[in-house]
Amino acid sequence: MNGVGSITDNGLFIYPADTEITKEDLQNFIKYHQSNLVPDYQKKFDLYKGNHEMLTIDTHRNGRIDNRIVANLPHYVVDTFNGYFVGIPPKITLEENAQNEGLQTWLNINSFVDVLSEVSKQADIFGQSFIFGYQDEDSNTQIAYSDPMHSFMIYDDTIQRRPLAFVRYGFNEDNELSGTIYLADRSYTISADYNMVDQQPNVFEAVPAVEFFENEERQGVLDNIVSLANALDKALSQKANQNEYFDNAxxxxxxxxxxxxxxxxxxxxxxxxxxxxxxxxxxxxxxxxxxTKPDGDNMQEHLIDRLTDLIYQISMVPNLNDEAFSGNSSGVALQFKLLPMKNKAQNKERKFTQSLRNLFKVLFTPGKIVGSGQEAWQDLQFKFTRNMPVNVADEAQTASTLEGIVSKETQLSVLSIVDDPKAEMDKMAQEQKEKLDQAVQNSASALDFQKSSGQQDNEDQEAAQKESDK
Structure with missing residues (x-):
């Protein structure tokens, strides 16, 4: 690539630190992204949607039977793994109660769980995705996600690989470029001729976007099964052609x-x-x-079975409809069958935790989420729970066993039905206080000011009745 910028083997855009990005280098980055990376992203997206190669290639069958069958296992693999990873919303909490209340309110208002789920799915498909922050007309901090087909991050050339700029762009119906480049202290609109115009201030004091990825290679779930999926489509289509041939013998x-x-x-x-x-x-x-022509049914069936098994094996996502997940398999046996996907999810969790912390470090800066606690991002706690069938009774028994061994918060975190252990602790404390107040009020030895108004009225009526009976 021309200019002072460069591209790494895993597709990262690198630019010298403490150097202003020029119009020429920005143009080179966008053109390289559009020409070299977007076509690959589009193929992966087509694979996920079911627009497979089998539907478009010319097989030259010269008028013979030509069925085109697509078994969209890539869609199944992505949705299964994404559901396993974030099907149960991760718990994001802060230690300090007031700050945690503000954080939970902001997460709910901005549907953060939905945004994170979409970003996680895009990371499975493309190998990476982005969340960027902005402020609306009322100066409220908002977020949105952006796929790598229309955006990319530029990092500096230091060992820390710190973000220098985030670029979002697109083309209108006349193929004219438009977009925005976000820097640490300002942003610009990108004009059709790649000029940076209409400067705007950046209240986040850092590049207001964070990249989410599953591994350093920026490989998604689909990268290693593309050829297998195409081969399976071809085998199934040939099988259908042969079956139809026998009907038309x-x-x-x-x-x-x-x-x-x-x-x-x-x-x-x-x-x-x-x-x-x-x-x-x-x-x-x-x-x-x-x-009739020779029957290769057994060979075809063996090939289809082998390709199907390899897709699940290479993607590390098991086929949950397989016989291995039916019957009376022990819990340990099922855990071993899920071990590859569990390992893959754990690695993804570590990368996502790092990205989430960096995201909230940026979002906390304007002070709209947790007030003046801009440094609260350091105290954030993230808990991801794998989405698997659970036995609530077993969880309750486990939590009960932990009584007095661990903290109340840790004890409650064992329960999948508890979304926010801190909030649950507050509810329990409030219920305990209400029960104590009720017990005091109903006590025969309670003083008048401790009794509820209803109880005091009843006692007054009883006293008046006794006086009248005299």
Missing amino acids: YLLLAGLQLPTDDKGNPVFQLIENQMIYAPDADAANAKAEFL
């Missing part, structure tokens, strides 16, 4: 004399346009039979 009539019309054609057809009539053949060896 030709009938051979050799050495047999059928009634004919004045032109010598048979007066009736057993199978329309699919009969070979040879009356001049040796009558001593007359026969009527269907023409």
Whole structure:
């Protein structure tokens, strides 16, 4: 690539630290992204959506049966792994109650769980995705996600690989460029001729975007199964062609004399346009039979099974509809079957935790989420829970066993039905206080000011009744 910028083997855009990005270098980055990376992203997206290669390639079958069948296992693999990873929303909390309350309110208002789920799915498809922050017209901090087909991050050339700029761009119906480049202290609109115009201030005091990825290679779930998925589509299509061939087999009539019309054609057809009539053949060896080609059914079925198994094996996402997940398999046996996906999810969790912390470091700066606690991002706690069938009774028993061994917060975190252990602790404390107040109020020895108004009224009525009876 021309200019002072460079591209790493894993597709990262690198630029010298403490150097202003020029128009020429920005143009080179965008053109390289559009020409070299976007086509690959588009193929992965088509694979996920079911627009597979089999539907577009020319097989040159010269008018013969040509079925095009797509088994969209890539879609199944992505959705299964994404559901396993973030199907249960991760718990994001702060130690300080007031700050945690502000954080939970902001997360709910901005549907953060939905944004994170979409980013996680895009990381599975493309190998990376982005969340960027902005402020609306009321100066409220908002977030949005952006896929790598329309955006990219530029990092500096130091060992820390710190973000220098975030670029979002697109082309209108006239193929004219428009976009925005976000720097640490300002942002610019990118004009059709790649000029940076209309400077705007950046209240976040840092590049307001963070990259989310599953591994340093920026490989998603689909990268290693593209050829397998295309081969499976081809095998299934050929299988369908052969099945249809047997339905449309030709009938051979050799050495047999059928009634004919004045032109010598048979007066009736057993199978329309699919009969070979040879009356001049040796009558001593007359026969009527269907023409068939060798049957490769067993070989085809073996290939389909092998390709299907390899797709699940290479993607590290098990086929949950397989017989291995039915019957009476022990919990330990099932854990071993899920171990590859669990390992993959744990690695993704570590990368996502790092990205989430960097994101909130940026978002906390304007002070709109947790007030003046801009440094609270250092105290954030993230808990991801794998989305698997659970036995709530077993969880409750485990939590009960932990009584007095661990903190109340850790004890509650064992329960999948508890989204926010801190909030649950507050509810429990409030319920305990209400029960204590109720017990005090209902006590016979309670003083008048401790009694509830209803209890005091009842006692006053009883006293008045006794006085009247005298």
